[in-house]
Amino acid sequence: MSNAPSGRGGPxxxxxxxxxxxxxxxxxxxxxxxxxxAVLVWEVARGNLSEATRAHWPWRLQLMPEEPxxxxxxxxxxxxxxxxxxxxxxxxxxxxxxxYVAGVLPGDAKAWSTGVLNGGQHxxxxxxxxxxxxxxxxxxxxxxxxxxxxNLREAGERLGEIGLRPAADFRLxxxxxxxxxxxxxxxxxxxxxxxxxxxxxxxxxxxxxxQVVDSVGDTHERVxxxxxxxxxPVVAPVEQPRxxxxxxVPRTAPPTG
Numbered sequence: 001m002s003n004a005p006s007g008r009g010g011p012x013x014x015x016x017x018x019x020x021x022x023x024x025x026x027x028x029x030x031x032x033x034x035x036x037x038a039v040l041v042w043e044v045a046r047g048n049l050s051e052a053t054r055a056h057w058p059w060r061l062q063l064m065p066e067e068p069x070x071x072x073x074x075x076x077x078x079x080x081x082x083x084x085x086x087x088x089x090x091x092x093x094x095x096x097x098x099x100y101v102a103g104v105l106p107g108d109a110k111a112w113s114t115g116v117l118n119g120g121q122h123x124x125x126x127x128x129x130x131x132x133x134x135x136x137x138x139x140x141x142x143x144x145x146x147x148x149x150x151n152l153r154e155a156g157e158r159l160g161e162i163g164l165r166p167a168a169d170f171r172l173x174x175x176x177x178x179x180x181x182x183x184x185x186x187x188x189x190x191x192x193x194x195x196x197x198x199x200x201x202x203x204x205x206x207x208x209x210x211q212v213v214d215s216v217g218d219t220h221e222r223v224x225x226x227x228x229x230x231x232x233p234v235v236a237p238v239e240q241p242r243x244x245x246x247x248x249v250p251r252t253a254p255p256t257g
Contacts, residue, residue: 012140012207014223016094021087022217029083033076039063040073083216090215092181093119094222097189098229100237104194106168110237111196114226115189116210118181124212126179127219131155131172132207135162140205144223149209162202169196181212193226200230 021027043066046059053059064072095117100110118124130149134140150158152174156166164170172193181190192208206226213219229235 012144012223012225014225014228016220016222018091018218019211019221020219025083025216026087026218029076029079033073033080036069036073036076040069043069087214087216087218090122091120091218092122092124092183092212092214092220094181094210094212094220095119096192096224096226097187098226098235100235101194105171105196107196108239109197110239111194112200112227112230113191113194114224115191116181116208116224117187117189118183118212120183120214122215123183124181124214124220126175126177126181127211127213128177129175129211130209132205132209133158133162133203134205134207136202136204138204140207144207159199159203164199164202169199170194175210192224195227195230200227203227 042063046054046062047066049059063069096114097117098112098114101113102108102110104113105111129152131152131154132140132144132149133155152172156172159166159170166172170193173191175190175192193206195203195206204227207223208226209221209223211219211221
């Protein structure tokens with residue numbers, strides 16, 4: 001069996017990270033601040049020269065008077081700091097919760113259910129969701145190459161190649177772009193998928209990469225292993241014992257006298 005696609009750098013990290021900033025709300029104020037700092041450096045260097053030197057080119061060039069330059073520089077610096085603080089405030093906190101539940105797949109056995117939630121203070125919109133199937137016996141030593149990620153349909157086909165049946169061994173939720181992850185302030189999750197015990201035996205890891213966009217346009221990403229913890233004894237499902245069927249007792253004929 002071939003190993004799953006992988007790269008260098010150790011195990012796949014499940015830590016949330018920011019992968020893109022809004023260019024208009026982050027890059028533009030930062031570029032403006034850098035330009036104003038460059039103008040300030042020029043004016044300070046020009047102001048320390050003698051009158052005779054300032055009479056020659058290029059020191060004759062005055063870009064901006066000092067007073068308005070200082071005001072603009074203070075405004076630009078405040079905008080950059082305010083944007084950074086606000087971006088930290090509206091940053092989503094992506095997390096997931098898994099447990100064994102009953103009644104989500106056919107049969108009496110409990111299935112492993114995994115759901116995602118946004119624990120931040122503001123809503124976030126889903127940008128994209130990708131999947132990676134790691135069959136039993138394969139390993140991922142991370143980071144995962146971009147071409148190894150699949151969409152929902154491709155993940156279902158890959159699971160079918162392993163011999164797992166949808167609606168019998170697993171169920172996956174379809175989460176489209178723009179779906180809001182509401183910051184409810186509770187631990188209520190949105191289902192990503194449910195998996196049978198046979199699924200857990202046949203699949204080593206089922207990774208879901210979810211990318212969301214927050215209120216300032218920054219994109220955040222987290223990779224979640226939906227099967228993480230499913231094989232731990234401390235979360236083993238508690239199955240209700242089946243009631244023993246009563247054993248029929250043969251009736252004896254009444255004595256004849």
